[in-house]
Amino acid sequence: MDFTQEYKQKLVTADEAVKTVRSGDWVDYGWCTNTAESLDKALAKRTDELTDVNVRGGILFKLPAIFEREDAGEHFTWNSWHMSGVERHLINRGCAYYAPIRYSELPRYYRDSATPSRVAMFQVAPMDAHGYFNFGPSASHLGAMCERAEVIIVEVNENMPRCLGGTECGIHISDVTYIVEGENPPIGELGAGGPATDVDKTVAKLIVDEIPNGACLQLGIGGMPNAVGSLIAESDLKDLGVHTEMYVDAFVDIAKAGKINGSKKQIDRFRQTYAFGAGTKKMYDYMDDNPELMSAPVDYTNDIRSISAIDNFISINNAVDLDLFGQVNAETAGIKHISGAGGQLDFVLGAYLSNGGKSFICCSSTFKTKDGQLKSRILPTLNPGSVVTDTRANIHYLVTEYGKVNLKGLSTWQKAEAIISVAHPDFRDELIKEAEKMHIWRRSNK
Structure with a gap:
């Protein structure tokens, strides 16, 4: 089977892909620039069906769709490895909590954790000729995260930069459960603040x-x-x-x-x-x-x-x-x-x-x-x-x-x-x- 055929077989809509999420699951949204977008919106539609879904991620650029409803905390909890202003706002709403850890320990934590994320869903660059989806600017801990996840859903974004590296900077199509072609939003930007004082x-x-x-x-x-x-x-x-x-x-x-x-x-x-x-x-x-x-x-x-x-x-x-x-x-x-x-x-x-x-x-x-x-x-x-x-x-x-x-x-x-x-x-x-x-x-x- 060539990669094109496998791609077609695994390609589904965001709504279809998120049906795999169950109440009580730990779900990973990726990290920073990789945070799920279309998949997030699709999961938000299922809010009334779900309870006690723990979502992991960090450094959000904008409020996830799953937290737009006032009663979101009754269905979803955000567990952050590193906080942005968006996440601080969610803390005040009682929807988010920080997970204290040295950032360097994250890969080992995912590999050894008693509670790995059952579902991992995140944005990636388009598949290359060799069947790999690049993680973009966030190799970080995503390779380790994918090793323990039962279900891996990649959301393809044509605007995601392809970032070259050594190891663990992408995932092969053979390890992916579902592929979703997203809405290709611009990659979230994080400015350096105002001019230097x-x-x-x-x-x-x-x-x-x-x-x-x-x-x-x-x-x-x-x-x-x-x-x-x-x-x-x-x-x-x-x-x-x-x-x-x-x-x-x-x-x-x-x-x-x-x-x-x-x-x-x-x-x-x-x-x-x-x-x-x-x-x-x-x-x-x-x-x-x-x-x-x-x-x-x-x-x-x-x-x-x-x-x-x-x-x-x-x-x-x-x-x-x-x-x-x-x-x-x-x-x-x-x-x-x-x-x-x-x-x-x-x-x-x-x-x-x-x-x-x-x-x-x-x-x-x-x-x-x-x-x-x-x-x-x-x-x-x-x-x-x-x-x-x-x-x-x-x-x-x-x-x-x-x-x-x-x-x-x-x-x-x-x-x-x-x-x-x-x-x-x-x-x-x-x-x-x-x-x-x-x-x-x-x-x-x-």
Whole structure:
């Protein structure tokens, strides 16, 4: 049987495909850009027939159709590996919950889990001549997910970029249960936010000054990493490499500026390696059929052994807030959920183990509340309910607009002094008083 015949045999409508979903099932919607679209709409039509359907996914660009009804939570529950604003809204409605896990552990979790998803449905690129459906920018954990799923439904989207890689970047038609030809919507876009602020630019310059020629980059999402990318693109740096969890627009700008060639990488030389990508159409067009890029599963990209094998690894990530002990929170505001653990800790650890490597946690020293109050992101202790993403033993460099400090190996009083030195001046005296109360301030300190 040739693949064309097999394709025809497995081709069904979205309505037919979702009939396989049963009450009580665990259903996987894929990840980020792969999130089901036509299949989601079809499943929403079955809402009244179904109860207790647990849906897995993460980084939603828009509200799934299954949650458009006010009573959706009586039928479906969203279980997220990493939150977007859409998912935070669903938390407030009582329809969604975060599943805390290091992102790098997802493939093993799917392979070993006592409750794998019975049905996996997600968007893919059109089948190639060899019978493979490419996962697009999200190799991530999808290969492992498909290994345990009883039913695999692929939703073909002609707009999905075909992202080349090494392993686990697609699925063969022989492993697919049903094929649905979707409505070909544009791939969901995730912008980098507004233009870089003066604070972003100041922090970016402090970090870029620490990057040598030949360094390998990992950037998180957000204004500050984006500002770092812009500065790198305009710099005299050369021979840079990329090995990252998330591929973002900034890498395209750096590459097109001629700064990236990967020639100094100890593994995957000349390739920009990533687990998933989310950005603008500019980025998706750049990723499509680009042999310079390498789409790979997250247990490879985020493995501390992979990261540490690359010399001069530079990891740059954000924080919500941190305390005087050096505990970094990048996930919540108290008990209010914002994001997720992702791979930040993997890169903080791996970069420090790299020969010449450095990891940077960057944030503005302050933020303003809705009523205009200025608040410090540097706290005596984290707020009740706040999550520790990076422990006090792991943080390397901390950077705010008031400077950068290397916190590795410092005793508690040294660490408190260093952290306070990059806090907003308006809050330093109060932080010193709190440090004294906690016995992490030496009276000789100025």
